Amino acid sequence: RNMGSCYRRTGQLDKALHVLEVAWQIYQKSGVVNSPEAASIMRHRGVVEMQQGKLSDAKATLQKAYSIYEACGTENGNEAASNLQYLGDVLFLSGELEEAKKALELSWANCKFSKLERSPDAAEVLWRLGRLQVILGQYGLGMEQLQQARALFETAGMGATSENAAVIRWIGIAHYQMQAFDAAMACYDESARKLEALGMTYSMLSAELIANIGSVYTSTNRLGEAKEMFEKAVEIHHKIGTHNSFQAAAAQRHLGEIQIVEGSLESGVATFQDTWERLEKCGSTATVEACKVLYNWSRALRTLDMIDAAWEKFHLAWKTLMAGRMMTSSFAVELRSTMINEIGSRFRVLEEDGVEVTCQTVAMVLAKLGLHEFTAQHVEEVVLLTQSHGKDAVSTYQAFLDWVFATD
Numbered sequence: 001r002n003m004g005s006c007y008r009r010t011g012q013l014d015k016a017l018h019v020l021e022v023a024w025q026i027y028q029k030s031g032v033v034n035s036p037e038a039a040s041i042m043r044h045r046g047v048v049e050m051q052q053g054k055l056s057d058a059k060a061t062l063q064k065a066y067s068i069y070e071a072c073g074t075e076n077g078n079e080a081a082s083n084l085q086y087l088g089d090v091l092f093l094s095g096e097l098e099e100a101k102k103a104l105e106l107s108w109a110n111c112k113f114s115k116l117e118r119s120p121d122a123a124e125v126l127w128r129l130g131r132l133q134v135i136l137g138q139y140g141l142g143m144e145q146l147q148q149a150r151a152l153f154e155t156a157g158m159g160a161t162s163e164n165a166a167v168i169r170w171i172g173i174a175h176y177q178m179q180a181f182d183a184a185m186a187c188y189d190e191s192a193r194k195l196e197a198l199g200m201t202y203s204m205l206s207a208e209l210i211a212n213i214g215s216v217y218t219s220t221n222r223l224g225e226a227k228e229m230f231e232k233a234v235e236i237h238h239k240i241g242t243h244n245s246f247q248a249a250a251a252q253r254h255l256g257e258i259q260i261v262e263g264s265l266e267s268g269v270a271t272f273q274d275t276w277e278r279l280e281k282c283g284s285t286a287t288v289e290a291c292k293v294l295y296n297w298s299r300a301l302r303t304l305d306m307i308d309a310a311w312e313k314f315h316l317a318w319k320t321l322m323a324g325r326m327m328t329s330s331f332a333v334e335l336r337s338t339m340i341n342e343i344g345s346r347f348r349v350l351e352e353d354g355v356e357v358t359c360q361t362v363a364m365v366l367a368k369l370g371l372h373e374f375t376a377q378h379v380e381e382v383v384l385l386t387q388s389h390g391k392d393a394v395s396t397y398q399a400f401l402d403w404v405f406a407t408d
Contacts, residue, residue: 039068053245056283081110095287123152207236272297
């Protein structure tokens with residue numbers, strides 16, 4: 001187990017997984033699988049699988065580890081709390097935000113039970129809760145929890161650790177979401193310096209950080225520098241063996257978006273195709289990130305007049321977003337709003353092609369979107385709006401938009 005942990009910390013994930021599997025087989029043969037030590041092996045294994053981007057495997061492994069802690073009566077201990085933190089990470093990355101919140105709140109309850117609210121263990125929970133609030137659009141609360149976690153780490157003499165570097169990175173992300181780009185870059189630079197001092201220039205955290213810097217450059221219209229950052233992030237993922245991870249796919253998706261802006265449509269489509277295959281390999285196709293890939297992929301295909309393929313990708317993105325478990329994410333809300341405008345455009349395109357927009361036409365399009373519950377009355381309202389406003393209908397489908405938002 002300790003050897004597996006060392007391999008994991010030095011980025012040798014395949015070796016770590018192999019050693020931990022051997023350790024688990026030894027415990028199985030000895031008949032003592034319901035022990036804190038066996039649970040610890042499963043916990044470490046789940047963390048390795050998460051770092052490899054195997055989110056489905058990691059989720060199952062960490063859930064199994066927690067069931068072992070429960071079976072041996074140690075579910076309120078520090079190791080069980082740590083297991084819940086990592087389970088929260090996996091659920092977070094998978095887009096299961098409510099489930100992630102439950103896992104983290106249970107971990108926080110463990111900290112309080114053990115009277116560790118001012119400990120580094122509490123900081124680990126707090127920064128994850130803060131990160132979740134940022135994703136949910138609660139930037140003020142998220143920033144407060146992240147700052148509290150940073151203070152706890154520094155008070156405990158852990159200011160120069162990778163954990164604190166991760167916290168500072170997420171404070172930067174909160175600034176970025178509030179469009180405070182200079183403040184975001186200051187945090188990213190500080191986090192990068194800490195990682196460099198730790199010899200972690202080539203690590204998952206470093207690759208994520210570089211991609212964050214690329215996002216700032218994109219938002220400030222420095223596309224050349226942004227492209228370099230995303231290419232560097234993808235390169236690091238290849239070097240450390242995490243090229244099929246969720247994080248690598250996110251960096252590559254940004255690269256594809258820049259290729260589209262540059263006019264390299266074929267290259268962008270190829271990049272989105274490759275990114276989607278990476279998401280399939282790591283079991284991350286039911287996430288907001290996957291929806292972003294599909295949506296941008298569909299836009300590129302449409303520009304290339306590959307309409308059927310474009311509609312297929314768009315439809316899959318919409319169905320995934322409407323699955324429900326990720327709709328509380330601010331990122332999902334933003335993407336959904338963009339896609340709803342696209343739905344309106346679909347009706348407008350039909351009109352421009354000389355197709356009369358009737359109840360049957362609207363029902364057909366809605367059926368393709370999987371919105372079978374749309375009532376006849378609502379269909380009539382959309383048709384009337386279309387016929388009343390002609391080609392400006394894309395901006396006047398208020399009844400349609402209201403219904404979609406009301407049925408989240």
